[in-house]
Amino acid sequence: MKLEDNEGHGGAKTSSRKRTASESKRDESPTDRKRSKDGERDKKEGTELKHKAKHSSSKHPRKPLQEPKITSSGVLKAVSENDHADVKTKGVAMDASLPSGKNTIDLNNNISAKHTESDERKVTKTEIQEVDLFAPIEHSDMERSDKKSKKTGDSQKDKHKHKSKSSKKGHHGTDERNPEHRKVGEISVNSSDGNSKKRKSKDSLETDVLLTGDGKKETAVKKENAKKEREKKDRSGKDTKTTDEKKRKKKPEGKEESKKKRKDGDDGKSKKEKGGKKEGEDSTWKWWEEGNSNNGNKWTTLEHKGPLFPPEYEPLPNNVTFFYNGNPVKLSLAAEEVATFYAKMLDHEYTTKSSFQENFFTDWREEMTVEEREQIKKLSKCDFTHINKYFLEKSEEKKAMTKEQKQVLKEENNKLTEEYGFCELDGHREKIGNFRVEPPGLFRGRGEHPKMGKLKKRIQPEEITINCSKGSNIPVAPKGHKWRKVQHDNTVTWLASWVENVQGNFKYVMLNPSSKLKGEKDWQKYEVARKLKLKVETIRRLYRDDWKNREMKTRQRGVALYFIDKLALRAGNEKEESETADTVGCCSLRVEHITLHQEKGGQEFMVEFDFLGKDSIRYYNEVPVEGRVFKNLKLFMENKEPEDDLFDRINTTYLNKHLNQSMPGLTAKVFRTFNASTTLQEQLNKLTTADMSLEEKLLSYNRANRAVAILCNHQRAAPKTFEKSMQNLQDKVAQKQQQLDVAKKELKEAKKEHKKGGTEKTRKLVEKTESVVKRLEEQLKKLQLQMTDREENKVIALGTSKLNYLDPRISVAWCRKFNVPIEKIYNKTQRDKFAWAIDMTEEDFQF
DNA sequence: GATGTGACTTGAGGGAACCGAA
């Protein structure tokens, strides 16, 4: 088959880029001359292919990859296997349910297994309800809110028309992009993307969406579910909320909970939780039960106090000296402040890196006076140790403060949070996520960031734009200052913004994840992912077809999508070279990041991935792929240098445009959410049974969560105290075992005595000893489970996936179904963030 | 169509707060 390819075509590269040697070489190869012809035909056919900007070797010198900070997947695998062994020897029967064929929580196997299952499994519409992106979402867990809002729904229907394009000033029309024109009790699933108007028209063409007489979209599935719901209601004679409330009231109180309640004075709240809320603040704003009457705007009224600035620089005491070339030097205030930034970091590895030192020194010199610059010419001659010692002492002093002194500080802090940490949004008090302006300091990029060590300058009010509603109390700028600008743009969610000087990025003051604005977006995100579930089989079939397409570009698209779907890779936007660390995602993978093995470890068509992803976290994985993918990869790598792009014909914009055609609202990152949540749901279904103890259930939950974290490559550094705490646990287990052995011996004796000549006393002793043995056995098992869980969690971060990728309704439903207190899986912050899900989800929810 | 901009989400690290054992 002939493959369309215009690699040799003149317009291949972006105009500003120089052609690399390898590019020229390729242009001259016979294959490419052929491709050039094909390319011209492409152009004629209107399918012009464009090369992506390519990395030249000078810009991306091939350097050895950073040692895995924590582990490669191989290590993860090894850990899992060990754990598996542990689990077996400890007799905790959880292993049979591990996700992979090899009974390890191994990424490859896990994903392969998952795909095999989901590929074979037909996702029918009756499994989950169809959710229309732009129309009312009506599925079981939302019904309660729907019902409640129906009271006001009809009267408000008219309000939900598209807002006309707003006359935006400084910003482009976010309202256009995200109209959120939903009806009362509904939520629009059109996330932050923009083309809602366009999409709505596209969406209305979808065949699986039925239009009812009044123009309201309703799917057949929704109708079916509504019918079921009515039947359910008829049977119970009560509405779902009542049932739900009753159910929750009935829920047995876990031991831990009741213990906690007693301890905290029967209100079930920890000290922290108690401290977090003011009197009268207990009633959470149940925005999910309300309609959105903002016509796509983010808010109607917004009032806040503006951001809180860091304290002014406090000069060093006279007895703390900076030395240059062995001589004490009294620095100017500005230079001294920057010197303290460096001095504070002296113990950090950063300061040993040459780029950090160079960047710091360059920026520091800019803050110096002419005389200082004249005098201080070499960083190596600078001695910051005295300053460093001073700050260490200060830190020790702070630690050694009395309880009362600490309390005073805390109260001062609380006062500031009270004043600046909340805003009034549409009449509701909402928590602000980050109300403090970032203090000055030295920029710490992650990985080998070329700008590490540069000076992050102090932000002045004159650089800050305030966003609030017209007619509200405008925040007052600090004395002697004024704001850069005060605007009233309700199409954006931020309260204040500024541009940081190191990378020129915008920084924003935004709301806390528990707020309506963030919660609604989160909900929408999971609804899009659920919608993908209905389409994923078609999409997979389509990208498989792409593998054999005659166009190179289409083939690359097919393979890239396969990776994004199968391996949960990030999209991989192009980045500014030399401005950021050299990290990649799917579309920006280079030839050097993969190695093809015709056969490895008894499996054919193996692809070895080794690259630095987001935050310079290493991604290492060996994956068996389908033969056609393997062949295509070979083709993509043909005649390329290691530093050339693997997918040189596509980029994330192209990929997302294509995905959006398959399903409105679909982008590359939705696959991560979809696959993460699907994996959690499948694993929980597989790993939990009703007869498990609470601890066993929690281990199952964490294992399911872990499978997702591995899939998403969420690694963490092993805690510093890991070995020690494991040793402590092991000691405890040994101690408990010993106690158990003794108790068992005593029981045997007691039984013997009782058998000899049974009296009331001997009978009671047997009973007592039996209960002791039982209690000790339970305690031992609990400790063993704890140990297993901790060991398995050594280098895996569960938090990120839990917060960002796992539909909370899966977890909430699981808790309800298996009587697990929600506090066991979500801490206070997480419960606040997922309040909407906790309130609306019933036990039968399935992602 | 390429590039730039802006608004947002995702992510790991680290200090503060908390909690249980001694």
Added chain:
DNA sequence: TTCGGTTCCCTCAAGTCACATC
């Protein structure tokens, strides 16, 4: 009550993605 290990939660860097502009 103290100490030390663990968890929470804040911070800010680093992504994604859509729209604007050239």
